[in-house]
Amino acid sequence: MSLESVLFYFFAAISIVTSILVISSKNPVLSALSLILNFAGLAGVYLTLYAQFIAVVQVIVYAGAIMVLFLFVIMLIRPEAERNYFQERKSFKMLTIGIGVIVLGQLMFLIISGTSMFTSGGHSEQSLEVGTVERIGWELMTSYLLPFEAIGFLLLAASIGAMVLAKKKFE
Amino acid sequence: MLVEYIPLFLVIAFAIVFAFGTVFSSKIFGPQRPNPEKLSTYESGVQPVGTTHERMSVKYYLVAMLFIIFDLEVIFVYPWAVQFKKLYLDPSVGTTAFYAMLIFLVVFEIGYLYVYKKGGFKWD
Numbered sequence: 001m002s003l004e005s006v007l008f009y010f011f012a013a014i015s016i017v018t019s020i021l022v023i024s025s026k027n028p029v030l031s032a033l034s035l036i037l038n039f040a041g042l043a044g045v046y047l048t049l050y051a052q053f054i055a056v057v058q059v060i061v062y063a064g065a066i067m068v069l070f071l072f073v074i075m076l077i078r079p080e081a082e083r084n085y086f087q088e089r090k091s092f093k094m095l096t097i098g099i100g101v102i103v104l105g106q107l108m109f110l111i112i113s114g115t116s117m118f119t120s121g122g123h124s125e126q127s128l129e130v131g132t133v134e135r136i137g138w139e140l141m142t143s144y145l146l147p148f149e150a151i152g153f154l155l156l157a158a159s160i161g162a163m164v165l166a167k168k169k170f171e
Numbered sequence: 172m173l174v175e176y177i178p179l180f181l182v183i184a185f186a187i188v189f190a191f192g193t194v195f196s197s198k199i200f201g202p203q204r205p206n207p208e209k210l211s212t213y214e215s216g217v218q219p220v221g222t223t224h225e226r227m228s229v230k231y232y233l234v235a236m237l238f239i240i241f242d243l244e245v246i247f248v249y250p251w252a253v254q255f256k257k258l259y260l261d262p263s264v265g266t267t268a269f270y271a272m273l274i275f276l277v278v279f280e281i282g283y284l285y286v287y288k289k290g291g292f293k294w295d
Contacts, residue, residue, distance in 0.1 A: 007180075047176060052176075053250065060242065060246065061239070061242055061246060065238055065239040066239060069235040069236060072227065072235045073232065075226070075227040076226065076229060077226075133250050133253050134250075134253055134257075136250045137251055137254030137255075137258075138254050138257070140250055141254065141267070142263075145267070145271055148247070148275060149274055149275055149278070151247060151275070152274070152275040153278055155243060156279060157282075158240050159237065159285065159286055160282055160285055162237060162291075163286050166229045166230070166232050166233040166236070167233065
């Protein structure tokens with residue numbers, strides 16, 4: 001096994017173990033902290049898959065910014081009230097299990113139907129280049145100009161939405 | 172390709188080893204003589220009341236949310252800035268890249284102005 005595959009399996013193992021910790025722990029703050037480790041492991045997985053820019057963004061945005069938000073949201077809610085949430089709503093629990101099964105089935109289908117496409121070629125020169133920041137900058141400004149502008153509007157909507165939701169004295 | 176990132180892995184590995192090492196070495200090498208008085212939350216203070224999960228003000232959520240939004244904006248500016256010279260010198264792109272980023276930032280700054288005018292940056 002090459003160094004890359006060793007690192008890939010190492011980071012993948014970290015991601016899997018920490019994601020199990022996220023859903024199994026009773027304490028929501030502990031779940032959130034496991035999720036930070038999970039994001040760090042995922043960043044390593046991205047790096048070994050030659051998605052360098054995504055790996056860095058994963059650390060900066062997910063492990064940095066989004067986890068701060070997650071922890072704040074956990075501290076905004078009352079955990080002991082949430083604990084009884086599913087005990088009172090039995091049908092809701094079945095619904096969440098159903099959604100989980102559907103998402104799992106979809107992922108399995110994508111993995112099984114998709115693997116033959118990606119494993120046949122191995123590492124080509126193009127796939128080594130595709131994840132660099134230079135390549136992403138180029139593609140963003142040429143082929144994906146319209147989605148890029150749409151992101152601007154999405155961020156605008158997000159900032160206005162956050163204000164409307166969270167500002168108390170809102171006129 | 173991946174070899175370039177070995178220094179980064181080394182830094183991260185060193186940080187992890189150092190963080191865990193300093194915490195656990197004090198546990199291993201330090202004397203351990205606990206008693207109930209020492210293990211209480213405030214050894215010579217009032218007894219703590221209630222849970223550790225205090226509900227926090229929603230103002231913190233607003234700060235965190237705005238932080239994410241501005242963080243994402245910078246993430247999108249970064250690849251553009253790296254490639255700007257190449258994009259500008261390319262005849263098929265030229266000034267389009269400049270104006271595309273200008274439109275993106277103007278649209279974004281409308282949100283910034285909205286938050287500013289509504290007092291989103293004030294802590295009241």
